[in-house]
Amino acid sequence: MSQVNAQRGLSSRQETAPPTGRRQLSDMRIVQLFILPTIILLILMNIFPLIYSLFLSFTNYSVISSDPPVWVGLDNYTHILSDPDFWHNFATTGTYALLSVSLQTIVGFALAMLLRSKFAGSGIITTLVLVPMMLSPIVVAVFWRLIFNPSYGILNPILGFTDINTSPEWLGDPALALWAIVIVDVWQWSPFVMLLCLAGLSAIPEYLYEAAAIDRASVWFQFRRITLPQVMPLLLIAVLFRTIEAFKQFDLVQGLTFGGPGDATETVSVELYRLAFQGQFETGLSSALAYIVLVVIVAISNLYIRALNRLREG
Amino acid sequence: MANIELRGVEKKFGDVFAVKPLDLTIKDGEFIVLLGPSGCGKTTTLRMISGLEAVTVGQILLDGRDVTWLHPSERDIAFVFQFFALYSHMSARDNIAFPLQAAGMARHEVKERVAQVAALLRIDHILDRKPGALSGGDQQRVALARALVRRPAAFLMDEPLGALDAEFRETMRAEIKKLHLAQHATTVYVTHDQIEAMAMGDRIVIMSAAVVQQVGTPTEVYHNPANLFVARFIGSPGMNLVKAKVEPDGARLPGGGLAPISDRWRRALEGSGLEDGSVVLGFRPEAVQVHDGGALRAGVYADDLHGGYTMLHLELADGEIIHGRAARDAMNALGSAVRFDLDPDMMRFFNPETEMAILS
Numbered sequence: 181m182s183q184v185n186a187q188r189g190l191s192s193r194q195e196t197a198p199p200t201g202r203r204q205l206s207d208m209r210i211v212q213l214f215i216l217p218t219i220i221l222l223i224l225m226n227i228f229p230l231i232y233s234l235f236l237s238f239t240n241y242s243v244i245s246s247d248p249p250v251w252v253g254l255d256n257y258t259h260i261l262s263d264p265d266f267w268h269n270f271a272t273t274g275t276y277a278l279l280s281v282s283l284q285t286i287v288g289f290a291l292a293m294l295l296r297s298k299f300a301g302s303g304i305i306t307t308l309v310l311v312p313m314m315l316s317p318i319v320v321a322v323f324w325r326l327i328f329n330p331s332y333g334i335l336n337p338i339l340g341f342t343d344i345n346t347s348p349e350w351l352g353d354p355a356l357a358l359w360a361i362v363i364v365d366v367w368q369w370s371p372f373v374m375l376l377c378l379a380g381l382s383a384i385p386e387y388l389y390e391a392a393a394i395d396r397a398s399v400w401f402q403f404r405r406i407t408l409p410q411v412m413p414l415l416l417i418a419v420l421f422r423t424i425e426a427f428k429q430f431d432l433v434q435g436l437t438f439g440g441p442g443d444a445t446e447t448v449s450v451e452l453y454r455l456a457f458q459g460q461f462e463t464g465l466s467s468a469l470a471y472i473v474l475v476v477i478v479a480i481s482n483l484y485i486r487a488l489n490r491l492r493e494g
Numbered sequence: 495m496a497n498i499e500l501r502g503v504e505k506k507f508g509d510v511f512a513v514k515p516l517d518l519t520i521k522d523g524e525f526i527v528l529l530g531p532s533g534c535g536k537t538t539t540l541r542m543i544s545g546l547e548a549v550t551v552g553q554i555l556l557d558g559r560d561v562t563w564l565h566p567s568e569r570d571i572a573f574v575f576q577f578f579a580l581y582s583h584m585s586a587r588d589n590i591a592f593p594l595q596a597a598g599m600a601r602h603e604v605k606e607r608v609a610q611v612a613a614l615l616r617i618d619h620i621l622d623r624k625p626g627a628l629s630g631g632d633q634q635r636v637a638l639a640r641a642l643v644r645r646p647a648a649f650l651m652d653e654p655l656g657a658l659d660a661e662f663r664e665t666m667r668a669e670i671k672k673l674h675l676a677q678h679a680t681t682v683y684v685t686h687d688q689i690e691a692m693a694m695g696d697r698i699v700i701m702s703a704a705v706v707q708q709v710g711t712p713t714e715v716y717h718n719p720a721n722l723f724v725a726r727f728i729g730s731p732g733m734n735l736v737k738a739k740v741e742p743d744g745a746r747l748p749g750g751g752l753a754p755i756s757d758r759w760r761r762a763l764e765g766s767g768l769e770d771g772s773v774v775l776g777f778r779p780e781a782v783q784v785h786d787g788g789a790l791r792a793g794v795y796a797d798d799l800h801g802g803y804t805m806l807h808l809e810l811a812d813g814e815i816i817h818g819r820a821a822r823d824a825m826n827a828l829g830s831a832v833r834f835d836l837d838p839d840m841m842r843f844f845n846p847e848t849e850m851a852i853l854s
């Protein structure tokens with residue numbers, strides 16, 4: 181048996197026809213065969229659209245018209261960057277991202293500090309806290325619309341507003357609508373920050389706190405000089421993820437306010453969707469907008485990653 | 495500076511004793527070594543003194559002040575951890591400054607104190623590096639600096655040299671001893687290395703199986719071990735221990751030889767109430783005097799040249815091996831027969847039942 185195998189191995193290495201009809205594949209070919217489908221899929225689904233949309237962003241193309249794309253140079257970009265409506269979208273998105281990311285960072289970190297010490301039921305509480313993260317944003321939007329509802333939602337009574345005439349209209353008031361989306365996003369995604377922070381906290385070795393106790397550090401000093409810097413790398417990663425998500429915020433807005441009232445909650449993504457798939461189907465213009473968003477997100481991510489590397493290397 | 499007093503201190507984890515009731519007074523400025531094999535309760539004892547571990551029963555006093563239930567930060571002690579426990583995200587400088595900054599000391603004063611202690615330990619050039627980028631020896635120096643910089647009343651050190659290379663250990667051992675002599679701070683030093691303990695300790699506390707076996711100066715524990723455990727544990731090799739029988743003319747060794755006993759020991763042995771004269775006879779290798787007219791016989795089993803002297807492994811008539819020191823140039827062919835005497839002043843006797851030393 182082993183002799184036969186040895187012979188077969190030998191013959192295939194010598195490139196002569198193997199005794200059986202089966203093909204012998206070199207390691208390299210097997211590797212290529214496994215990778216090929218992924219590469220083809222990536223090119224078709226990611227690389228090609230990326231490059232094609234870059235091309236389209238310099239044209240006046242619309243998918244519903246039969247005209248071929250006409251090259252217009254930087255027209256789309258100058259149009260977007262000189263239109264105050266678009267700047268309003270960017271400002272809305274930026275405000276939203278800042279509020280929502282900083283709030284969920286604080287809430288998530290605080291939750292992690294609370295759930296860090298093991299107590300009876302801490303496991304089940306941790307699991308329950310994670311539930312919002314697992315829900316679909318559309319489902320979340322639908323039932324938060326019920327919760328926010330001024331006539332029968334439960335939020336206003338909980339907050340102490342019992343008179344329907346004076347109680348806040350969360351989704352209808354331009355001053356409150358963005359906050360409403362922030363609240364829902366914080367509710368849904370603080371657990372994500374908590375999860376990463378919890379991982380970071382549990383990786384801090386106990387002996388650091390023992391050393392700090394010997395060094396007579398107060399609880400606050402320990403938190404500032406040991407806990408915070410030790411969790412910082414993971415906290416930054418959580419913030420990076422949430423920031424990217426915040427800049428792409430679409431589904432919650434679409435589910436809660438449709439960008440309204442007026443354009444109070446119209447984020448860039450919502451505007452992008454409208455440009456691309458409603459009215460005139462302005463494919464060229466929307467591609468340009470998408471590229472601007474991409475550049476902004478890459479730039480912000482880079483800032484975070486630099487901060488992260490600086491933390492690592494010191 | 496401070497003296498430390500342990501009164502009936504014990505520690506149980508569940509039903510298991512990590513430290514059985516322990517009484518110990520450590521004098522101001524003393525360098526005391528806790529010595530014992532791994533798992534005997536040294537670290538636990540040290541952690542109880544520091545306050546990192548609560549005592550199960552007993553009292554701990556610092557300078558007469560009862561600190562048994564005080565937080566580590568209220569005891570004015572420094573602790574050097576076995577694996578350094580440096581703050582990995584901070585530079586060596588910040589590590590050393592940490593206890594001062596925690597106390598809210600002014601910036602220029604912190605700078606001054608850190609510079610002083612860094613000069614003392616000769617680590618000025620590595621202050622800006624993080625612990626991960628330092629060698630074991632430098633990490634140890636930073637850990638020592640962090641303990642020294644606060645000028646605490648007492649130092650507790652848990653196997654501070656355990657993680658270092660053998661050659662480096664000797665340098666650091668001398669350095670720590672020198673620091674102690676300069677500062678004269680009360681120090682409790684834990685080690686499992688008896689050579690280290692003998693070299694460094696003013697007094698040694700020998701522990702085994704959660705129990706203190708003996709407390710004494712290096713000379714005391716070497717020459718007058720309190721029991722068989724200490725006799726075996728101290729010295730390399732440990733004390734020779736052979737079963738012997740006390741007879742009117744001396745101690746009868748296994749295989750027939752008779753070693754004369756001094757009058758002092760004879761009286762002590764008579765008063766000790768041993769049954770049928772069975773004892774364990776103990777003697778250090780340097781008590782063995784090899785010469786042609788010796789009363790005892792043995793065969794040479796092996797010999798190790800130690801530079802300054804030769805360590806002979808001698809096989810007694812019943813096959814038992816003992817160690818004896820001989821001159822560097824002594825020529826003894828393997829397997830040859832030798833004669834030797836035992837220095838009567840250096841013989842020690844132990845009760846074979848209780849394993850305790852018989853006192854003269």
Ligand SMILES: Nc1ncnc2c1ncn2[C@@H]1O[C@H](COP(=O)(O)OP(=O)(O)O)[C@@H](O)[C@H]1O
Nearest residue numbers: 507511512530531532533534535536537538539
């Ligand atoms: N936190 C703990 N929980 C349970 N058992 C412990 C704990 N710490 C130490 N022990 C036990 O107590 C005994 C003494 O440990 P330790 O003081 O660390 O010994 P040493 O430092 O002499 O090696 C050991 O048997 C060890 O397993």
Ligand SMILES: [Mg+2]
Nearest residue numbers: 533536537538
């Ligand atoms: Mg230990």
